[in-house]
Amino acid sequence: MTLTNPNLLSRFAEIGINDRLTVGGKGASLGELVRAGIRVPPGCVVTTAAFERFLSAIDPAGSIRREIEQLTADDLAGCIRVGAEVRARLESATLPEDLQEKIGAHYEELQVAASDFGCGEPVAIRSSATSEDSADASFAGLQDTYLWVRGVDSVIEHVRKCWASLYAVESVIYRRRLKLPEQGLAMGVVIQRMIDSRCSGVMFTRSPNSGDRSVVVVEASWGLGSAVVSGEVTPDKYVVGKITGEIIGRTVSTKLRLHRPNPAGAGVIDEQVPAEQQNAPCLDEDELHALVDTAKLVERHYGCPQDIEWAIARDLPPGENIFLLQSRPETVWASKDTAPVAAPRGKPFDHVFSLLSRGAGKK
């Protein structure tokens, strides 16, 4: 495999969608959003090259990969045992010094950048899979996300956890079933400033209900986006006309749970939404329109409908407080687009004849 990006670490601004193989899909998409001029919490990706470097440092002879390749998919006990051993090894090994330094330096950089946002030093650590399609990516272990991580030691620990997840038993079995080679197996890890969000959610530039491409559907709930993504809360839902900006639908739900940073320091806690906020809408009209404008920009940049995660920072003024955390192409309706709604007819008014004779039958 040829790597176009041999850096151990790349800032979002330095990468784009074509760097998927070296930084993974999530990292590449964040880089692409930055390129499109979208506000994304600053961060970097620990590249697949860094993983290779880590792995060859602790296992110069390549025995880990060989041992896995010798397993068969139906050897459940073997997969469990070897996977656990490898994970333990990766999670406890020391990172090569230059890699440690790079991560440390970038984490420091985030502190400087972070001061603009006025909200401390926490980061999110997310695995960023290199596989092309979402079916592959959804195989277990590749979706690890650690929120509100603080301090360089903890950051490094969680980077190792993400890498170790490549050897989760489900992942190992999956690869063995497909007889995928271990050589070149890698993942990127995103290190990204965390936004303490007043509210957050997802938005779709194509209606998930009807496939309508002329609307943007926005879902929003209080606190961090993890509550919406994990389905623990029924979010508020807005349907906005993409072309005219009119609000076509608005459902304010009772939102019972929210995720927020643990005030004790690191991690996230899950708590009850204060009573007076449970039935209050999360977004005002200006915020909704700002989100929709952002969604349109992203869709235009990619040239196809997108599913987007967003957050509104608690302490920032309007105009600077909307951040995107992720954008990926819509796939459900894209696969259903088949028959055209209508085809041209000989004469324009032939359309009238066919509409006004629905239900006609032969004598």
Add this chain to the structure above:
Amino acid sequence: MGADGKTRSFTLPSQIADVPGTEGWESMYPYYTRFQPEDDQRFWFYNAMHFPEPMPAFDALTAEVPYEGLGAFTTRIFAFPTTMGIEHRIVNGRIYITANPVTDPAEIQRRLAIFQERAGFYYENWDRLFREWKVRLESLIRELESIKVPSLPEFDDSEVVMKAKGLGQNHFVRENFHRVIELFSKMWHHHFEMLMLGYGAYMVFFDFCKRAFPETADQTVARMVAGIEVLMFRPDDELKRLAKLAIEYGVDDLFNSDCEAKKVLDEMRVRGEAGRRWLAELDKSREPWFNMSTGDGFYHHHLSWNEDLSVPFAALPRYVEQLQRGESLERPTERLKEERERIIAEYRELLRSEQERQAFDQMLGLCHLVFPFVENHKFYCEHWFTSLFFKKVREFGALLVAYGVLAEASDVFHLQYVEIESALADVSLAWAGGGKPLGAAHWRPIIEERKRIIEKLKEWSPPPALGPIPSQINDPALQMLWGITSETLESWSSTAEAGHENEIVGFAASPGVVEGVARVLRNVNDIGQIREGEILVCPVTAPSWGPVFGKIKAAVSDIGGTMSHAAIVAREYGLPAVVGTGQATQRIKTGQRLRVDGNRGIVWILD
């Protein structure tokens, strides 16, 4: 069908009770407008869009004649495949209608063959036929204007002898009254000659958009269809022109906030050359543009601007003031056009294939072809012609006054047209025989009683619909014009059953959200009561209220769909509007604070 399998129903026609004190109201209307026992089996709805008030006896003709014309063209002439005409009934002075669908597949097929040939001819030649249509309508209008109401002098004209005409003037009492009625019938036939085909084109495009963009609001689709230059804006534009000229000629000081038309005209006459020039310009505007009904042309008392200058003169001071402040009164037609083109282009771009785009172009092109007729016919028919029609009938009323049959000319509208014929025959006989007509003793008590009944009937709140709720209703004409869909019926029946007390649901007709104070107007003649910044709540908003739209914050109506005039005008003025609520005028009181959400079609009563 309800969830329990039983057919759900609105009030049945047979269950409607008389309004106390109006017994005998039936004598005002022909026998064929009465509900029959078997009508309980059919679904009816109150046509508040065209007939928001109880019908005076003569005015019921403005339902009868249009439905003759409409049905002739849909049922018999073009043979629309899936729909025949509309039947109407009158109860407690209100007009209820139902559509007659064609559901047998073989029958639809048989009608389709005829429809294709005949409708195809009209679509194919639309522009030419519309040009000819206008010529025909203008000639009908001239013919109507030329009809003389005989004065029945003591001795007939010597011309009858010298030109050997051989017909006494009293003959023309009969003939000319007939001609007025006949011309009215001709006008309504022409009205429907192209209209339903126009709606057919709209339906096709709306149907396409609903399938391609299922969540797009109807009002957005309507914005793509609507033309910018339509005649209905012209009378209002004339007022703006006159305001500008008043300033140019230096007579703008006459237009203060409490100016009266008569006073202004009197003072203009003593303002020398400037006043004379302004009056000359006023006369130019008046023909034909002030032949604008203050309603929609369905009631005799909805006088035209020409007959009641107080409506245009209520708008003039405001326009003068705006111009004095340096504001522009021009409709931003270029901006509106650009915005429409942008919306069209962006929707088109969202379509998934070139094939779909070509179909979209064809359908939208057809809408733009028919739009000028669909929008502009209103001025020719409901306003220009109809204003003159009522005026002419009023002149026959004056003849009856001159012969002592009626107390005042407008009393004539409390007689059915066949009764007017009979009263005229009485006069004709009296003139010929040298005696006295007997009508005063006969008609005057009847008219007094009918006037009293009409006043009393105004207190009745007609249910929006009657009879069983159809399991599905997908007659696109009902939706286009009256805004009636399964969802509307559902909301009407649920409001009646349980009801969210402060929420009224209708059609989102024009976007935006505002709060303000309600002004409920059941009668068009009260539009003078509207204050700046109020929210207009009315049975139906007529386009001729253009000047009022410059004053109000939002509009709410009981009846109307996405392509109703209220919706078109509200979008044009950029005002939020919710139409087709069914019951806004019953549930909202003047002075209450409202929030009108024109994006979602909801009105909240905040007090």
